[in-house]
Amino acid sequence: MTAVTGLDVPKTAVAVPPLLKSPGYWSGVWRRFKRDKVAVAAGIVVLLIVLMAIFADYLAPADPTRSSMLRRLRPIGTPGYPLGADELGRDMLSRLIYGARLSLFMGVAPVFIAFVFGSVIGIAAGFFGGRFNTVVMRTVDVFYAFPSVLLAIALSGALGAGIFNSILSLTIVFIPQIARIAESVTTQVRSADYVEAARASGAGSGTIIKVHVLGNVLGPIFVYATSLISVSMILASGLSFLGLGTKPPTPEWGLMLNTLRTAIYVQPWVAALPGVAIFITSISFNLLSDGLRSAMDVKG
């Protein structure tokens, strides 16, 4: 390998003074995001719910598992039970606050794990293309072909009930979806002129992936993944509803919906509350994810 001639540069490390700093990509994203009022509102809601879950011990007025057979199915506004009592006399407000913990966890954890595995699979398939891509992506397609609800139920049923198994089955549901997006975005980036230019400079695949592909690909995949959080929450709630997820008496919104099912004629407002919580949280995540996507969309 001949010495690099024609590139006459000083070999000593030169302290590079900072020049006029451009605001940078992320501060641009933040600026655009701040302007989107809906996204900011959604972000605040999500933040409040997360804080509520973290500080549940301080916020909840009562013990969420303490039941009282005398005070079953009390309506909203009953003294001592601000949001009513459920079918076992437990304080709804406390159960909703504590329920946020599990519901959020079941929403975020499977998506996060799926993001890691799905990205690796998808980016590799997208970058290397050819037979490797075909083999990987068609395998992914097999799983993708199942409707997510059915697949989640089937997997949960096979693995058994419980939080850990629910998370596992949801992760398996989401990995193919993320892998598909990852592969698609990576394929686009791979054929971009700047990647060709990098190859023309003599860079190897590893360097190209690290410098050029990851930075442009992880963003869109991440945004897509955040849009799955609400889906994950709803699926997890569905699994709990069917008895395949959380076990009673642990407060979790989906489970609460299940156990309050029969109370819908007696105390409809109370029975609907966990559903409202799921609705608000998942919509906020959705709007947040939309706002992130718009903010990251740099117009040239």
Added chain:
Amino acid sequence: MSTSSSTPLVAMENVTVRFRGAQTVHAVNGVSLTLEPGKVLGILGESGSGKSVTLKTLLRLLPESRTDIGGKVMVDGRDVLAMNAAELSAYRGAVTSMIFQDPALALDPVYTVGQQIAESITRHEKISAKAAMARALELLELVRIPSPERRLKAYPHEMSGGMRQRAMIALALAARPKLLLADEPTTALDATVQIQILLLLRQLQRDLGMGVIFVTHDIGVAVEVSDRLAVMYAGQIVETGTVRELLRNPQHPYTKGLLAANLHGAKKGERLEAIPGAPPALNEPPSSCSFAPRCRYAEPACGTALPPALSLGDARTVRCIRAEAGLQPA
């Protein structure tokens, strides 16, 4: 600036167009032009000059909610800016029509070419579907599409670039407009196809007696089709005249720069006389000569006020205070 006694086909007086939004853009800043019936006016300019916006104003194709249009736009004696939705619908296609750079903008991919042309005809005239289709065939023959009967039933994606362009022209002519607007229709075409389309447009214009306003950034193209030229910069017309006058004796420094940039008379091996710098951002309406920062002849007076459009003769104007002394030698 017309000296003819007949009513001009197009009369734009002091038209301004401003886009509101995250940033305000003053795209057109006081454009006045006229077009006689049956004549071709070429508008020459680069990106950001406002030439496409000017064209779209004639058809009210700009987004209504965030556009402020000022001035007067008269086409065939009608006040375009005052039309309501029904009048506008009758006006578009039948009085004024437009062809674009990208035929995909005008041709719907899910309908055949024949269907689209026939639809345009029946929207303006009460004739049967069969008669409309026959007229569509005539139009395809008019634009010299090979095998026109087959093309009637073809979808846009089944045709090559040049044929799509011809189909778009046929579509634009379907309702026999008096004014044809052309927004860089040949920019994306190969050289041998471009000249075919230019010749076709010239011939159609002659045969049908249409007025044409042709927007382009390529001087050669403008020379081939236009009778008169208007050069636009930063939303204003900086020079007008016949093609001969502008080519042989350009007065405005920007026109001279454009001609040099088109390698008009360039000597190989010598440096091109490139215009330095870049066009201004159009966030504010201009209060002085927009070209002065890039102009090699700029004087202090150029920065004080907007140069007025000086008349140098019959339909010959220049927006440059240096031209006050009459026609300067080239």
Added chain:
Amino acid sequence: MTLTLYVEDAQDRGGAGTPLLQAKALTKHFPLGGGAVVRAVDGVDFSVLKGETLGVVGESGCGKSTTARVVMQLIPQDKGELLFDGEAVGTRALSLKDYRRQAQMVFQDSYASLNPRLTIEDSVAFGPTVHGVPKAAAIERARELLAKVGLDPARFAARYPHELSGGQRQRVNIARALALGPRLVILDEAVSALDKSVEAQVLNLLADLREEFGLTYVFISHDLNVVRFISDRVMVMYLGEVVEIGPVEDLYDDPRHPYTRALLSAMPSMDPDNRTMEAPLAGDPPNPINPPEGCRFHPRCPHAQTVCAKVKPALVATSDAEGARRVACHMEIAGSGHSRAPALESAA
């Protein structure tokens, strides 16, 4: 600090006589489904002399962009040889990585050519870092190059591509191409997407850089005026083949191939009293799937005869120009069977 970019004499291994680039019978086909093949580049022969600018012209489907990519080895050729300064590219004599230091390319789309997540200086510095130059030194070099192409580093180095105009981005791309100190720069429609006034600025810049760094250019463009202005020799391509190649002024004044004639006369006239009256060619440029037999231009050629449909004309030197001009047309090949061909020199 002086920026030593260009070739030291030690790098000129082939000497003045060896062309910097030689393409021999380059062929690249792209298979489509169902047996059809896009014959994008078919047996292309040409060379580029040191220090010259070779213009390449042709319309859609002619294969000029594919040829550029094969020359850069972004796509490997199916058949044919590529020699750089006398050494075969991709062999032990000249590894691909070494070749890539010496041959660089500027693309048409100035925005797509730059990683939107990297600052300008990082983009320009990337190439040298791949070849072992330490990051700080590469950044320093990048800033000097930015200054050379007319972008003040203090204002531009830390910016992102979307903050620059098209002309500025193209200057960055040129700086990026020069960062490795190449000897050959391929410009694939590099100025086509720019406004005319910006294009003129960039053309001036290219001429200056060529002068200063002793560069050799391959300039691909559809704009015949620009090609005439910047090139020393011109190569005309049609449907994957070279149809004519020669010194620019000779070729423009006296085109020999019927397609070259058509292409040149298709240029809009700049004289309002002398407008074009007739289109030189009818129809659109064909696509290179299943090109015609024999001479690929014969279906559209006004002088086509039987031999043209049967025999492919070789690219041969015309008799008068001492080998400087080569044309692939039976009308120029002695004894080809075309009624207009010159007679064979009969042996005494």
